[in-house]
Amino acid sequence: MMELNGRPADPESLKALALVNYGHFTSMRVDNQRVRGLALHMERLARDCLTVFDARLDIDRVREYVRRAVSGQDGAFVVRVSVFDPALDMGRPSSPATPHVLVTTRPSGPMPLPPLRAKSVPYVRDLPGVKHLGLFGALHARRAAQLSGFDDALFFGPDDLVSEGGTWNVGFIDATGSVVWPKGDVLPGVTMALLQQHQHHTHTTAPVALGAVRGMEAAFATNTSIGVRAISAIDGIALPTEHPVLASMRDTYLSLPGDPV
Known part of the structure; x- marks a missing residue:
């Protein structure tokens, strides 16, 4: 399913995504017509639209487009909302923008997923606070990690501090x-925020050096598609995939009822 501003998308309007690829998005897992953290996803779209286009996004209109896209679909799947301007001029990206809303859906598998093995990669995403369309660097790092025998890439910066995965947040459980x-x-x-809001264990935000991974009790990845996914290894460091706190977080996330689309 692919709709642009609530209507079937035509190829001409989508050329900007392929040729310019400037915009932002959010992906939401839909379970029986409900989305965990729906308000947070909408807040992200509104916030990122101001950053990327200096334009306000009509969130009520976006929700109506999403409702149209998911209507009649049962079970679990992922709906993605991409915001871009088909008329964007690559030579004059500073021109006033008219953001359009593309809604697509794709299948989603059951949760929880099996543990993943991550390879550390030196990389910092452009404008990290925005979920933007520019995925080349992240996907290239993922490809390189997979060619090295891992499942995905875990990024660290010039200071050797761990940041995030290619398309997921990373968390650790300390001693x-x-x-x-x-x-x-x-x-x-969004998944990280939901866990911080609803999970009763102590949550802290602190610098995590790549070398400190060896002293952690467990590690995990989070995003809307995977929920809470254990990490079984980072580089050559094996990590337990079963831990009471990890199990509690997984159960907490799966128990959230979500909001009606």
């Missing part, structure tokens, strides 16, 4: 049982 989220320029993930 005290506290949940530690790396401090730095990272995407403010």
